[in-house]
Amino acid sequence: MRIHIGTDHAGLEFSRTITEHLTAAGHDVVDHGPESYDPLDDYPSFCINAAHGVVQDQQAGVEALGVVFGGSGNGEQIAANKVTGVRAALVWNESTAKLARQHNDANVISIGARQHTVEEAVALIDWFVAEPFSFEERHVRRIAQLAEYEATGLIAGRSVDA
Numbered sequence: 001m002r003i004h005i006g007t008d009h010a011g012l013e014f015s016r017t018i019t020e021h022l023t024a025a026g027h028d029v030v031d032h033g034p035e036s037y038d039p040l041d042d043y044p045s046f047c048i049n050a051a052h053g054v055v056q057d058q059q060a061g062v063e064a065l066g067v068v069f070g071g072s073g074n075g076e077q078i079a080a081n082k083v084t085g086v087r088a089a090l091v092w093n094e095s096t097a098k099l100a101r102q103h104n105d106a107n108v109i110s111i112g113a114r115q116h117t118v119e120e121a122v123a124l125i126d127w128f129v130a131e132p133f134s135f136e137e138r139h140v141r142r143i144a145q146l147a148e149y150e151a152t153g154l155i156a157g158r159s160v161d162a
């Protein structure tokens with residue numbers, strides 16, 4: 001599995017441990033930065049680049065997921081979700097990490113590095129990566145609605161404002 005990671009200054013300390021852990025588990029980690037600590041850096045470009053990496057790999061048939069993390073994980077999730085084809089979920093416990101895959105087929109998760117220990121963050125990532133999508137009809141239908149809205153502004157061919 002290729003795993004794209006992106007963060008900001010608030011998550012940078014987690015990067016090394018997360019990369020070491022995922023690499024030791026046999027994953028191919030692509031780090032989209034930042035490379036060094038700058039307390040004034042901005043998460044959008046790092047997280048959007050990670051999200052783009054996931055989509056490009058998946059479109060090319062490469063098995064890939066993404067992990068973005070920052071102080072809260074909120075801005076990082078918002079940034080990742082700006083990328084067409086990304087379903088980024090903010091996860092904070094075992095249940096939300098697993099449901100991100102089971103129900104949402106999330107291809108990116110976001111974690112608040114100031115909300116967890118690095119050991120907790122690694123566990124969240126492991127739960128997410130190991131969990132398969134359920135392929136249950138209702139979840140497939142809802143994900144398809146999101147994709148349709150993203151592509152056309154419609155859901156089931158109808159305006160969501162109607």
Ligand SMILES: O=C[C@H](O)[C@H](O)[C@H](O)COP(=O)(O)O
Nearest residue numbers: 010070071072073074075076
């Ligand atoms: O949602 C955004 C993230 O939590 C950022 O990591 C956070 O806002 C950075 O905060 P500061 O610039 O105060 O270190």
